[in-house]
Amino acid sequence: MSEEIKNEVRAFLNNSIAGGTASIQDDTKLISTRLLDSILALRLVSHLEEKFRIEFEAHEVNQDNLETIDRIAAFVESKRK
Amino acid sequence: MESPVTSEFSDRTALVDAGGNSYSYEELNKQVSAFTELLRNRGVSADSRIAVLQHKTSECVISILTSRTIGATYIPIDPGSPPSRIRAIIEDCDPDVLICDPDLFPSEIPCQLEICKSIPGLENTAVTFLASDHPKNEETAYILYTSGSTGAPKGVCVSRSAANAFIQWGISTFDVKAGDQVSSIAPFHFDLSVFDLFVTLSQGATLHLFRAEEIQNVRVMAEQLAARKINVVYSTPTFFSALLLYGKAEKYDWSSLKTILFAGEVFPVKTLHQLMSLWNHARFYNLYGPTETNVCLFSGIIKNESRTIPYPIGLPCDRHEIEITEQGELLVGGPHVADGYLNQPELTATRFFSRGNTRWFRTGDRVERDPDGRLIYKGRLDRMVKRRGYRIEPGEIEAALALHPVVIATAVVPVNLSDGTVNLVAAISTMNGKTIDLIEVKSFLMQSIPDYMLPDAIKVVDSFPKTSSGKVDYVELQKEIVSSF
Numbered sequence: 001m002s003e004e005i006k007n008e009v010r011a012f013l014n015n016s017i018a019g020g021t022a023s024i025q026d027d028t029k030l031i032s033t034r035l036l037d038s039i040l041a042l043r044l045v046s047h048l049e050e051k052f053r054i055e056f057e058a059h060e061v062n063q064d065n066l067e068t069i070d071r072i073a074a075f076v077e078s079k080r081k
Numbered sequence: 082m083e084s085p086v087t088s089e090f091s092d093r094t095a096l097v098d099a100g101g102n103s104y105s106y107e108e109l110n111k112q113v114s115a116f117t118e119l120l121r122n123r124g125v126s127a128d129s130r131i132a133v134l135q136h137k138t139s140e141c142v143i144s145i146l147t148s149r150t151i152g153a154t155y156i157p158i159d160p161g162s163p164p165s166r167i168r169a170i171i172e173d174c175d176p177d178v179l180i181c182d183p184d185l186f187p188s189e190i191p192c193q194l195e196i197c198k199s200i201p202g203l204e205n206t207a208v209t210f211l212a213s214d215h216p217k218n219e220e221t222a223y224i225l226y227t228s229g230s231t232g233a234p235k236g237v238c239v240s241r242s243a244a245n246a247f248i249q250w251g252i253s254t255f256d257v258k259a260g261d262q263v264s265s266i267a268p269f270h271f272d273l274s275v276f277d278l279f280v281t282l283s284q285g286a287t288l289h290l291f292r293a294e295e296i297q298n299v300r301v302m303a304e305q306l307a308a309r310k311i312n313v314v315y316s317t318p319t320f321f322s323a324l325l326l327y328g329k330a331e332k333y334d335w336s337s338l339k340t341i342l343f344a345g346e347v348f349p350v351k352t353l354h355q356l357m358s359l360w361n362h363a364r365f366y367n368l369y370g371p372t373e374t375n376v377c378l379f380s381g382i383i384k385n386e387s388r389t390i391p392y393p394i395g396l397p398c399d400r401h402e403i404e405i406t407e408q409g410e411l412l413v414g415g416p417h418v419a420d421g422y423l424n425q426p427e428l429t430a431t432r433f434f435s436r437g438n439t440r441w442f443r444t445g446d447r448v449e450r451d452p453d454g455r456l457i458y459k460g461r462l463d464r465m466v467k468r469r470g471y472r473i474e475p476g477e478i479e480a481a482l483a484l485h486p487v488v489i490a491t492a493v494v495p496v497n498l499s500d501g502t503v504n505l506v507a508a509i510s511t512m513n514g515k516t517i518d519l520i521e522v523k524s525f526l527m528q529s530i531p532d533y534m535l536p537d538a539i540k541v542v543d544s545f546p547k548t549s550s551g552k553v554d555y556v557e558l559q560k561e562i563v564s565s566f
Contacts, residue, residue, distance in 0.1 A: 038297035042327035058300035
């Protein structure tokens with residue numbers, strides 16, 4: 001189940017960032033490295049909301065929940081329950 | 082020296098900070114008076130330069146208002162800049178005073194919290210007095226630093242008369258009055274903030290302070306702008322578009338919004354029209370002008386559903402004249418125009434000139450007139466780029482990146498995406514074909530340039546296309562990159 005979410009995030013990163021996604025692991029930091037800037041982060045959130053029919057609260061769009069592929073998957077998972 | 086804050090309306094709210102704490106005009110004026118007296122007793126005068134390195138809080142507003150009350154020059158420094166850039170700016174502007182938040186102390190400058198301890202509300206503000214050697218009698222209101230093409234940021238010096246002329250224009254053109262709720266979105270080192278601060282606080286309106294970190298989360302921003310019943314918002318098309326596209330703006334009641342001012346980049350028409358439908362009680366204005374002129378042209382937007390090309394930048398502000406050169410470059414002359422760049426007389430001479438008492442600036446923007454005589458923006462003559470509303474000289478990024486140990490040469494070019502946004506791509510040639518990835522590039526660059534200048538993507542190349550004179554052919558490079566992505 002969470003592998004599906006991770007694949008979706010990886011696909012998003014591949015489509016949105018050119019020339020640098022090969023080395024991204026599940027625990028690679030995305031926000032503090034600015035790999036995902038604020039606009040990309042918001043686009044990713046919108047994409048995941050649509051794909052998995054969940055909703056982030058405004059304050060949940062933050063570094064804690066979006067810092068790594070693992071954390072993103074865990075958050076989306078928790079919203080699906 | 083006249084206070085920039087009105088002394089009427091003492092009970093009205095002057096400021097509301099991000100946490101929702103509010104400060105009345107009476108409180109604000111008291112603190113500004115106290116800080117003014119303290120600094121004057123220490124020898125700060127209208128000849129002084131006051132560097133302000135603070136997050137966007139009520140304390141920072143007090144620092145700026147105090148500077149203007151004394152008549153000194155204030156120099157707002159981006160608190161999000163890496164320490165090396167902060168140091169470079171302080172060195173360049175040679176301030177007499179540095180007002181600082183404790184978490185932003187530049188390591189080599191001793192900042193003291195004790196000085197302000199006597200002023201309630203300023204207990205967490207540190208002040209340092211520095212030995213400085215700059216010219217006196219400059220009559221500069223503020224210095225704003227912008228991206229520099231050779232690698233070092235450059236300071237735009239705006240005279241008191243230019244600042245006052247712009248503020249008066251803002252007051253008389255837009256109907257901001259006592260009791261209005263105005264948002265402060267732009268950081269204080271961007272010239273949009275001059276409108277936010279001084280138009281609002283001279284008219285008895287309320288200024289809502291939003292910090293840089295908060296503005297990034299447009300969902301919270303949409304919520305807050307609606308909840309606080311904001312009437313006037315001045316920001317970039319990127320910010321407004323993000324509210325609509327990612328901020329779930331359609332959920333909220335926007336009946337309070339009456340004036341939307343946008344500047345800094347082209348507003349894609351489709352998104353602008355969608356926003357005008359959502360915010361249908363508001364009047365929209367396109368404001369144009371580089372930091373060197375603040376706003377010098379503008380136009381009110383009348384929605385035309387059939388329009389597909391961007392709206393005009395419009396017509397000159399009061400008492401401003403324009404000239405369009407043979408190459409199509411826009412020159413602007415008038416009271417809002419700055420004096421020049423700090424410590425850079427040669428560069429100043431290439432971009433600024435005077436005709437009688439009027440100061441003129443060569444904008445570097447290409448324009449054309451539409452059938453109604455309004456100016457349309459057509460692009461740049463040089464390499465300067467606007468990305469997400471921020472002004473960026475690719476040369477500044479290149480200078481920083483060239484310092485990386487495996488980089489031989491680099492060229493940064495803009496790529497226009499289909500949605501109208503701009504991406505910056507750094508083409509890099511490396512030593513011995515060594516690899517480098519985007520994370521590495523961003524992390525290296527974050528040590529010397531602000532986040533908003535980081536490239537979106539990189540492309541490792543063997544060589545760069547050259548023009549017949551042996552220089553990098555940026556146009557060809559851009560084409561190669563676009564076709565490879």
